[in-house]
Amino acid sequence: MDVLAFLPLLGGLAMFIYGMNLMGEGLNKMAGGRLEQTLANLTRNKWACVLLGAGITAAIQSSSGTSVMVVGLVNSGIMKMNEALGVIMGANVGTTVTAWIFSLAGLSSDNLFLKLLKPSSFAPILAFLSIFLIMSSKAQRKKDIGSTVFGFALLMIGMETMSSTMKPLTAIPSFQNLFIAFEHPLIGFLAGIALTVVIQSSSASIGILQALSATGHVSYRIAIPIILGLNIGTTVTALLSAIGTSRNAKRTAVAHLYIKILSAVIFALFFSFIQLFWDFPLDDTASFVGIAVIHTTVNLLATAVLIHFIPPLVKMAVLSVPGDEDESFVDEDLKALDPLFLNRPGFAMRQAKNVANQMAEFCIEALASSIDILIDYDAKKEAEIIRLEQKADRYEDKLGSYLVKLTERELSQKDSNTASNILYSISDFERISDHAVSIAYSAREMHEKKICFSAAAKEELAVYLGAVQEICHLTYNVFAEEDIELASEIEPLEERIDGMSDELKVRHVERLRYGACTIEMGFIFSDILTGLERVADHCSNIAAGIVEIQHHGLDTHQYLQEIKSGAYNFYERYQKYKKKYQLPPVSKSALTETAEDGFKQTPLENLGDVKAMAFQGSSEEE
16 A cells, blocks of 8 residues: 555545635634624523524534534533523534535536636635735735635545545545545544544545545444434533633533534434434435535424523533532633633723723722712721722733733734733823822821812812823723824823923922911812823823824823924814813912901911921822
């Protein structure tokens, strides 16, 4: 036996498997996680679950991928078990589409149209066009389309290569004996399981079986047990993915195995019943189309029957994995960052972005609450601010770790930018929550010491706080929407906040001079101004980072230089905010009235020390 006869077969198999993976990756990038997000959101009705599972699997060409995603959604608490089982049944149906695509390789006709449908005719054309698209296009989406089409062309070429290479091998005695062994149903069944466990794809296993049928030695007696075996073998991926997950996720994976086993039993009973009325030609040679028909029948029949028995299947899974159904191995607040989603980078990126938006929202909420209690102290609100700051610490840690792992996967350019935006910004949002806590502590100190701002300070502070709240609101929208146009509003407003901060500190010195404020209150006032000024700085950092990442190579310093030089209408925008946030005029009569209310006047000779106190911390580094 010439071992070289097997080399083209290995080459065809390599092209086939790589082409399938390439096509799946391209489809995932184009979908950008939208298919999986739809799966998470629209699973109310059991038939809707089946249709969604079938549609998504047909699109991504991987029932194993869908099953693993479903296990992750259950583990995260996003999907319930009964919904998950409906999706899994739909995935079993969706994966049969692949076998029908592969059956094109078995077409044989003199008709020109049918000849064009053969992979040997259209696959080289698709490969050429897709490579041209990949190499000539600068747009990432077009590159992804080209990659998907090239993957499809490559797997069809691999399929054609395997089919044509198999035929000469039929003359080799040892190759013939292999098929004789497979005639025993149990051996064929186990071979089907083993093949799918190794390849981790039932679709690829079906393709290999169809290619083997080109030898003419694969009868339906051999093909049927193998199909049932590879149907069960595909559950191994989901079972492995369930290791270390919640009990419900493990139950979902086990239920998937039960569905596949019952599928084989249901088909065997159905086939035995059919045999009573029609002597099925088991010894006839299995064709490409015949294998696709059997594979589809197995999964359609099982789904049609088992869809009505989801509650008993759930009970079987619960009995197999006993314990508290609600037990979870993930932090409730961060359940969306499930490691299982890393296998679907587009969806994982959407989940991470949602979590990051939540973090940005509650960090700004904490700051807003701290501003509220400056005027009207509330101990419950202070406790909530502290809780949100601790939550921000946890989010920053988990998001950072998750995104580092995610960026090791192959991401689209858009997802890569989003990951960079989040990694760049979350530390600034966390620092905003830190400043919220500091301001809350200042509010408590004022409450405990029964001191408050003078009427003039309150009026001035109201204007300043309005500007800070607006910059925080703008920054959240810039971050959530990745809006680089809106980002150009941040720096002019931040510059206005800096100017007001300096002016307020000067006015504060004047109040100290007239005795309208105590030195103790002065320290608190200065701490609050410094904290809020730094909040605005963090907002500026976030906006500049997002612009930098979107423009690829424009560093933060360069961006700030450009915006202040007028490249982004900086002067006009600054004037707009200066007009909007004008501090009230200084009233000396108000200072005098306040001084007469009992504040001790500060000696003029100590003004230098007081001024230093008023500006303490303003130049400190973060």
